[in-house]
Amino acid sequence: MQDWRSIGSFADVPAGGSFRIVNARVPADLAPALQSPQSANKIVDCEIIIHNGKIAFAGPAFDAPEASGLPVFDLRNGIVLPRFVEVHTHIDKSHIWPRIQNENGTTVGARVAIEGDRNRNWTPEDVRERMEFSLKCAYAHGTGALRTHIDSYGKQTNISFPVFSEVRQEWKDRIRLQAVALFPTQICVTDEEQFRQIADAVEKHDGIMGGVTAPGGFMAATVDLELDRVFGMAKARGFEIDFHVDETIDGSVRSIEHIADAAIRHKFGGRILLGHCCSLSYMPEDVFRRIALKLAEAGCSVVSLPMVNMYLQDRKDGRTPRFRGVAPLHELEDYGVKVMVSSDNTRDPYHAYGDLDMLEVFREATHILHFDYSDRPWMRQFGAAQAEQMGMVDKGIISAGLPADLVITRARTFEELLTRPQSDRIVLVNGLQIDTSLPDFADLDHLHKHARVAV
Numbered sequence: 001m002q003d004w005r006s007i008g009s010f011a012d013v014p015a016g017g018s019f020r021i022v023n024a025r026v027p028a029d030l031a032p033a034l035q036s037p038q039s040a041n042k043i044v045d046c047e048i049i050i051h052n053g054k055i056a057f058a059g060p061a062f063d064a065p066e067a068s069g070l071p072v073f074d075l076r077n078g079i080v081l082p083r084f085v086e087v088h089t090h091i092d093k094s095h096i097w098p099r100i101q102n103e104n105g106t107t108v109g110a111r112v113a114i115e116g117d118r119n120r121n122w123t124p125e126d127v128r129e130r131m132e133f134s135l136k137c138a139y140a141h142g143t144g145a146l147r148t149h150i151d152s153y154g155k156q157t158n159i160s161f162p163v164f165s166e167v168r169q170e171w172k173d174r175i176r177l178q179a180v181a182l183f184p185t186q187i188c189v190t191d192e193e194q195f196r197q198i199a200d201a202v203e204k205h206d207g208i209m210g211g212v213t214a215p216g217g218f219m220a221a222t223v224d225l226e227l228d229r230v231f232g233m234a235k236a237r238g239f240e241i242d243f244h245v246d247e248t249i250d251g252s253v254r255s256i257e258h259i260a261d262a263a264i265r266h267k268f269g270g271r272i273l274l275g276h277c278c279s280l281s282y283m284p285e286d287v288f289r290r291i292a293l294k295l296a297e298a299g300c301s302v303v304s305l306p307m308v309n310m311y312l313q314d315r316k317d318g319r320t321p322r323f324r325g326v327a328p329l330h331e332l333e334d335y336g337v338k339v340m341v342s343s344d345n346t347r348d349p350y351h352a353y354g355d356l357d358m359l360e361v362f363r364e365a366t367h368i369l370h371f372d373y374s375d376r377p378w379m380r381q382f383g384a385a386q387a388e389q390m391g392m393v394d395k396g397i398i399s400a401g402l403p404a405d406l407v408i409t410r411a412r413t414f415e416e417l418l419t420r421p422q423s424d425r426i427v428l429v430n431g432l433q434i435d436t437s438l439p440d441f442a443d444l445d446h447l448h449k450h451a452r453v454a455v
């Protein structure tokens with residue numbers, strides 16, 4: 001029998017993809033067989049039987065079938081999670097920080113810096129290497145599905161989308177990928193031909209229609225026409241929608257209400273995800289209530305990106321930030337809006353830090369959004385909530401019949417789980433332990449050597 005005293009090398013998890021995990025603990029909200037009226041938001045005892053890389057059983061030990069002959073892996077009450085799901089990232093712009101920084105740490109500073117770097121350096125080779133590096137990080141941390149936005153500006157659309165398609169194919173057995181076109185929605189009015197080209201790329205590469213509705217906190221007077229065109233195109237071509245919305249602490253910026261109105265007006269039946277939605281936290285209560293009700297009616301979900309909000313929002317030179325910019329997730333959920341969290345940017349001018357580790361995101365979100373002291377099923381934020389938004393019903397949960405894609409930790413309680421970074425976590429993919437060593441940042445140095453951009 002193996003136990004935690006001997007874990008630490010590949011030899012320690014039973015090899016072969018068939019074994020029995022005993023004395024495990026699992027958040028009940030992530031395992032259908034463990035759910036009961038009393039189990040919400042609780043971590044409960046569990047036994048997991050893995051056969052040929054698939055979960056044959058995951059439930060209470062007293063329900064477990066006889067599995068004599070299988071190697072036993074005793075977790076001594078360690079918590080097991082499904083592999084993580086990221087619903088909002090930017091792996092096309094990640095890891096450019098060594099060659100282009102944000103001069104003042106603001107959203108505007110980021111936008112200017114990215115534009116210069118994109119125009120000069122984002123060749124297919126550059127985009128591919130940074131995407132692959134990002135995925136290596138996410139995979140090693142335990143992520144099994146990931147959605148990225150793809151900067152879709154001018155010629156970049158037809159550089160990055162084909163690279164993404166190839167990477168998605170190459171990574172399909174490790175991380176299941178989705179991509180969203182990201183562009184200012186104003187171009188739907190100012191440059192209809194470019195908008196059509198973006199839609200063509202989305203269609204060709206099986207992507208999702210996106211856009212930023214109030215770039216830099218500025219919402220154009222044409223926003224309703226812009227949205228009519230996006231929703232019209234999405235309906236005509238069968239796209240889902242995923243917008244960047246109101247990334248500002250100015251409560252008067254309310255493109256989110258225009259989006260909800262457009263979704264209702266167009267009777268849009270596809271999934272809609274709205275990222276950031278910071279300004280919702282700075283509106284009068286009656287306005288927030290009106291918008292929240294519309295979001296619920298329109299079927300819009302909201303993803304908060306708390307680490308990036310902490311980095312960018314209310315940043316002024318030499319002054320301590322007062323307003324932190326996270327969307328009011330508790331209150332949105334009260335109104336029936338589906339909510340979730342994700343990483344957003346990593347090592348680029350929008351966020352100098354981050355490594356696509358959903359455990360870090362969850363830990364930070366617990367501090368920032370107060371997931372603790374709450375009866376809401378926040379542990380679904382490890383992946384179940386995001387997987388539903390992505391239409392991946394086999395991701396983000398632990399259930400019989402699914403691949404044994406698991407993250408195993410030494411932590412026995414919620415508090416132990418969040419107290420340490422769980423750097424010694426074990427990741428199983430199809431029941432086999434993967435190498436969780438992270439790629440070396442130096443592997444990307446050659447991309448940055450001659451690529452510095454003056455801002």
Ligand SMILES: [Zn+2]
Nearest residue numbers: 244275344345
């Ligand atoms: Zn984003």
